[in-house]
Amino acid sequence: MLSFLYTGLMNAPRTARERARAELTKEILATARRQLGEVGAPGLSLRSVARDLGMASSAVYRYFASRDELLTALLIESYNEVGEAAESADRPKAVPEIRWIGVWNGVRDWALANRHEYALLFGTPVPGYAAPHLTTEIAARMPLTLARIVADAKRDNGLRPYTGPKCDPAAIEPAMLALLEEGAFTVEETARLILAWNRLVGIIGYELHGHLNNVTADDAAYFDYAVRAEGANVGLAFD
Amino acid sequence: MLSFLYTGLMNAPRTARERARAELTKEILATARRQLGEVGAPGLSLRSVARDLGMASSAVYRYFASRDELLTALLIESYNEVGEAAESADRPKAVPEIRWIGVWNGVRDWALANRHEYALLFGTPVPGYAAPHLTTEIAARMPLTLARIVADAKRDNGLRPYTGPKCDPAAIEPAMLALLEEGAFTVEETARLILAWNRLVGIIGYELHGHLNNVTADDAAYFDYAVRAEGANVGLAFD
DNA sequence: TCGCTTTAGTGAGCGGTGCTCTCTGTTGAG
DNA sequence: CTCAACAGAGAGCACCGCTCACTAAAGCGA
Numbered sequence: 001m002l003s004f005l006y007t008g009l010m011n012a013p014r015t016a017r018e019r020a021r022a023e024l025t026k027e028i029l030a031t032a033r034r035q036l037g038e039v040g041a042p043g044l045s046l047r048s049v050a051r052d053l054g055m056a057s058s059a060v061y062r063y064f065a066s067r068d069e070l071l072t073a074l075l076i077e078s079y080n081e082v083g084e085a086a087e088s089a090d091r092p093k094a095v096p097e098i099r100w101i102g103v104w105n106g107v108r109d110w111a112l113a114n115r116h117e118y119a120l121l122f123g124t125p126v127p128g129y130a131a132p133h134l135t136t137e138i139a140a141r142m143p144l145t146l147a148r149i150v151a152d153a154k155r156d157n158g159l160r161p162y163t164g165p166k167c168d169p170a171a172i173e174p175a176m177l178a179l180l181e182e183g184a185f186t187v188e189e190t191a192r193l194i195l196a197w198n199r200l201v202g203i204i205g206y207e208l209h210g211h212l213n214n215v216t217a218d219d220a221a222y223f224d225y226a227v228r229a230e231g232a233n234v235g236l237a238f239d
Numbered sequence: 240m241l242s243f244l245y246t247g248l249m250n251a252p253r254t255a256r257e258r259a260r261a262e263l264t265k266e267i268l269a270t271a272r273r274q275l276g277e278v279g280a281p282g283l284s285l286r287s288v289a290r291d292l293g294m295a296s297s298a299v300y301r302y303f304a305s306r307d308e309l310l311t312a313l314l315i316e317s318y319n320e321v322g323e324a325a326e327s328a329d330r331p332k333a334v335p336e337i338r339w340i341g342v343w344n345g346v347r348d349w350a351l352a353n354r355h356e357y358a359l360l361f362g363t364p365v366p367g368y369a370a371p372h373l374t375t376e377i378a379a380r381m382p383l384t385l386a387r388i389v390a391d392a393k394r395d396n397g398l399r400p401y402t403g404p405k406c407d408p409a410a411i412e413p414a415m416l417a418l419l420e421e422g423a424f425t426v427e428e429t430a431r432l433i434l435a436w437n438r439l440v441g442i443i444g445y446e447l448h449g450h451l452n453n454v455t456a457d458d459a460a461y462f463d464y465a466v467r468a469e470g471a472n473v474g475l476a477f478d
Numbered sequence: 479t480c481g482c483t484t485t486a487g488t489g490a491g492c493g494g495t496g497c498t499c500t501c502t503g504t505t506g507a508g
Numbered sequence: 509c510t511c512a513a514c515a516g517a518g519a520g521c522a523c524c525g526c527t528c529a530c531t532a533a534a535g536c537g538a
Contacts, residue, residue, distance in 0.1 A: 015507095016506090017514075042281055046495085047494080048494095056516060057495095058516075058517070059515070059516045059517070061496095061497075061498085062514080066497080067495095067497090124362030124448055125448050125449065126281065163478070164467075164472075165464060165467035165468050165470075166464075167460075168457070168460040170460060171456060171457045171460035171461040171463075173456045176454055191461075191464060195464075198465075201441075202437060202445070203437055206437055209362075209364050211361065212437075214414070215411070216410055216433070217410060217412045218409050219410075221407040225404060225405075225410060229404050238403070238404050239402070239404065254534085255534080255535095256485075256486085256534060284525085285524085286523080286524065286525080294487075295487065295489065296524095296525085296526090297487075297489075297490095297526080298488075301485080301486060
């Protein structure tokens with residue numbers, strides 16, 4: 001499982017054979033990524049990747065043990081990209097509200113430009129395919145960027161008081177609570193942050209997949225509203 | 240397109256041939272539905288439906304012009320089921336807060352029992368497949384059940400004042416605004432209702448598809464919290 | 479009732495898929 | 509230099525959606 005990570009990409013290739021292997025692995029990934037962008041994950045075919053590269057389909061199996069393993073590699077790549085998009089959209093010196101809006105728009109822009117990749121990350125899973133545990137760490141980059149913003153806001157000016165329903169602490173995964181205690185969040189604040197993340201990731205997905213077609217007229221304006229509403233919910237100074 | 244609706248199911252069959260056709264159409268649908276529940280939409284195969292029924296795969300094409308048409312029939316069936324689940328979970332004589340919780344739990348229960356069907360309705364769309372317009376009317380049953388609850392609450396006791404960010408009216412589809420004006424909603428209230436619907440449908444999807452695996456420990460408790468938070472957001476009396 | 483048209487169902491076939499297996503040639507290490 | 513590890517090719521298996529030519533039966537107008 002995930003053998004490609006160790007045999008192909010990591011460590012400096014020493015022999016000519018190893019270098020060739022690393023190179024071809026990258027080429028396969030790049031071709032697969034291009035096809036993913038064009039036809040989406042369900043349409044991605046190992047055979048057509050092989051055709052594009054002018055090699056026998058069976059040869060690709062020397063590099064990726066299965067189509068699922070290839071998809072996993074693309075999944076990791078995409079998680080990193082959306083994390084990168086979120087991080088680079090952040091302006092740590094700006095006020096939290098501006099940062100919040102900026103990061104969410106960065107994520108949405110990436111999603112609009114990489115809709116099939118977004119679907120792979122946050123959409124309905126391909127039946128029979130389960131993302132390996134390895135990916136959870138990388139998957140955290142994007143949400144952690146948002147957590148940092150709220151943590152900074154809390155440190156500098158405090159969060160606005162919240163008057164809504166309370167969340168049962170037992171509902172949240174202990175590891176997640178521990179992680180966010182670094183930002184000195186209460187259970188309540190953690191739950192609201194998770195909720196905000198869920199909601200906005202969901203709304204981007206709905207826009208992308210056309211579920212808002214007969215509902216909203218201006219998706220960007222609706223998203224802007226949702227981002228502000230969500231920001232207010234986690235305690236930022238939107239009104 | 241959608242010829243099966245007219246040739247197979249609607250109107251009372253008169254001749255023996257028409258009756259046989261109606262019957263077989265139903266059998267195909269039932270078999271397909273069973274397979275959908277077992278292997279999900281991407282795994283649903285017209286050939287295996289035919290095998291289950293002991294007929295040649297090509298014969299199925301006399302009843303459904305394509306796999307997509309078969310999926311559309313299942314889509315309609317599922318939309319009606321989730322609408323039915325929402326409506327029958329409503330207790331119109333109860334207070335709005337109880338009704339709100341009840342309907343959402345009804346929807347979630349249906350989703351948990353019919354996860355592949357839920358994915359078909361609200362998940363990532365199958366590439367190349369676009370749901371026909373016909374379905375939008377049926378799709379409205381579930382959200383309208385929720386709109387009714389909030390409308391009743393507004394009529395009887397008024398909604399709680401909302402202090403969050405405002406929504407640009409241009410963001411919402413005019414037809415949607417007109418539809419909800421029947422419940423005497425303001426643009427702001429309509430936007431919040433849509434938002435609530437988006438969010439909760441999304442959260443159910445996340446739970447179903449495992450995206451909450453490392454985030455929440457008790458999905459039911461988390462959903463309960465989300466339902467209350469969302470109810471408070473639309474102006475119901477949760478605190 | 480006859481004859482014709484419409485329909486249901488069959489099975490072969492096309493081009494595609496993921497994946498396996500055997501075989502060949504090459505590379506690299508002891 | 510030898511030999512094992514490895515890369516690549518190609519045939520093959522079982523599946524997929526879908527089409528087409530063909531047979532048999534049903535329905536219907538004359």
